[in-house]
Amino acid sequence: MLEGSCLCGTVQYRTEAQPMITGHCYCIDCRKSSGTSHCTHVMVPQDGLTMTGDVKLYERPADSGNIVSRGFCPDCGSPVFSTNSAFAGMVILRASSLDNPDAVEPEMAVYASRAPGWAKIDETKPVFPEMPPGGPDRVIEERSE
Structure with missing residues (x-):
């Protein structure tokens, strides 16, 4: 159960x-939207996700050209989730x-070439200088094989 x-x-x-x-993402958009060196993302199926409260969306194309919609609270400004046009049905x-951030464990880091020098990247997990070939879909497929 994930709650947040x-x-x-x-x-x-x-x-x-x-x-x-x-995983952690060190791209410029993630750095700027988080206010720190990276964002840590948790991709889940949209089916079964319940959300209450209104969010404001900010849309912007990613490096890939896919549209990323970032949802944040219009009252306190906290970023809560995003969607990517390449991953239909995923949030x-x-x-x-997350209420319990220990409920997940980052599996990789992407766009590590864009991390600030002071960022501590966990080299014990896969680290990609940009997005891995085939993107997260490829990683998900490899995990399920």
């Missing part, structure tokens, strides 16, 4: 789905919004 919310509690979510993938939760 924004800082003020207006936006809340819950899912019983297991994460498809969890990418911000691990920072």
Whole structure:
């Protein structure tokens, strides 16, 4: 069970789905939207995810050209989730919004070439300088084989 919310509690979510993938992203958009060196994302199926409260969306094309929609609380500004046009039916939760951040373990780091020099990247997990060939879909496929 994953549960989380924004800082003020207006936006809340819950899912019983297991994460498809969890990882750190050091791309410029993730750095700027998080206010730190990276975002930690938890990809889950949209089916079974319940969310309460209104969110404001900010849409922007990713490096790939896919449209990323970032959902945040319009009251406190906390980023809560995103969607990516390449991953229909998936929601990418911000691990920072989880009530129990230890419920997930990052499996990889992407766009590590864009990390600031002071960022501590866990070299015991797969680290990709950009997005891995085939993107997260490829990683998910390899895990299920």
